[in-house]
Amino acid sequence: MPSAPAPAAAPDHLQWNEGGAELHARWQSENGAPPPRRVVVADDTLTADAAWRLACEGTAILWRGDFNNARQLLQAMGRRAQRKPGKAKGGAAKPITEVFHLHRQAQAQRARSLGMLLIPVEDDYRIPLRRAPDLGVACTEAYGPARGPFVVSLRELLGLVGAHEWRKKGVRVPALDGDIHPHYGVFSPVRGEYVDLVAQAPLPATTLAFDIGTGTGVLAALLARRGVERVVATDQDARALACAADNLGRLGLTGRVELLQADLYPPGRAPLVVCNPPWLPGKPSAAVEYAIYDPDSRMLRGFLDGLAAHLEPGGEGWLILSDLAEHLGLRSRETLLALFDAAGLKVLDRLDIRPRHGRAQDADDPLHAARAAELTSLWRLAPR
Missing domain, CATH: 3.40.50.150 (Vaccinia Virus protein VP39)
Structure with missing residues (x-):
């Protein structure tokens, strides 16, 4: 179930309740998105349907389970985001400008929802999750020298990996x-x-x-x-x-x-x-x-x-x-x-x-x- 909004935190910090304690960490977002106000802690028991429902409601999911399972969960959420509603019958075709703006809105909503799956990162860019890869080089290339622990969306983190591969190749x-x-x-x-x-x-x-x-x-x-x-x-x-x-x-x-x-x-x-x-x-x-x-x-x-x-x-x-x-x-x-x-x-x-x-x-x-x-x-x- 979604938690209540966390007490006001610094604009660049994420705050959440875990184990009865109020915790916080620096929030990292290259797109300048504000830290989510509602956060739940989840692990490998969370289903894709439940995760997608939380994300669409604006509740972030701070992941504590297996890293590879988080990546698979994000892929499953992405498939749900791609589901298209049935087409209305007999309707006139929309002007291309309207189609473009609707397409942009859908892209933005998809990005916001998929960005709700969050990953903790330690001071040395180590990810404290099972089977987490070493992303130190990719993080350093994108963010510069480590500046302390932070929380970031898995989607952004995987974008760093893709950028690192493009840069290398x-x-x-x-x-x-x-x-x-x-x-x-x-x-x-x-x-x-x-x-x-x-x-x-x-x-x-x-x-x-x-x-x-x-x-x-x-x-x-x-x-x-x-x-x-x-x-x-x-x-x-x-x-x-x-x-x-x-x-x-x-x-x-x-x-x-x-x-x-x-x-x-x-x-x-x-x-x-x-x-x-x-x-x-x-x-x-x-x-x-x-x-x-x-x-x-x-x-x-x-x-x-x-x-x-x-x-x-x-x-x-x-x-x-x-x-x-x-x-x-x-x-x-x-x-x-x-x-x-x-x-x-x-x-x-x-x-x-x-x-x-x-x-x-x-x-x-x-x-x-x-x-x-x-x-x-x-x-x-x-x-x-």
Whole structure:
């Protein structure tokens, strides 16, 4: 049965009752979710149906049983989250924008519910559960040096493991003829078509380029490989800059690319400025979604509004952007062109490419129609 809400605790601490005592621990959530107010302690006797019911009611489950059983329980809860209600007969198809928002709401609710299965972690990143693996390296890569015991959702913890494996294995980037190793919280270049566009576009100069919002550093590395003598790559996220530094070092390009922590532009002007902003206007619901969702198109607008002032005479700005937002009814082509015009920019050319990712061919995806029509474009822009 769900317990009563715990007494008020520090905003970053989880509090619960166990064995008649009030306990608390630091709460860890990369998505900034607040600590659950209701917590029950459970072990291997808890059924998946009971766990899913508690989670949907907003009650967190602090796990004291076997770690592998917790992982199996999370998988069983995930299967319950995927159950679809029966379709209404004779109803008209919903507009794609409404379908998108309903899809986002369902994703957020699923993430909240699955995030209710909690795991204790000790000071040295040891997990005090039977058959728990050693996740010290994965935790250190994501969180940094240990700062004391904490409680975290199993879902987040497994995300750290997945990120560690991606970082170790790397992502092959054919246009770069090399691998990119994404770090935790930094968006992986698994959709390689936008990289291909940057590989194909004619360079206006090879002396200097700015890469705005570098992320893993993949585009900065590609520009250097294409012969640009010096690249200044910016990002406001320290994790992204550390990831880019790692990748540039692996590729032997450290001396060609300067990394700078900045919100958008570095000082000065360049003959080429490249930016691959988040493609969808909207509010991220997770840290990694900042690479997908751009609240109020802030980064897009900031890049466009500052571009003319940061281009050398005769220079170009390359905007890499999917038109998925247009097919979802989130931003029209007319709105995008108006942003160009308001920033005093003209379009020199546009290179297009079709996406190759699996969801573009997945007819069961609720957003299939929009994904199937999607184009990714490299807009070559210049001051009017």
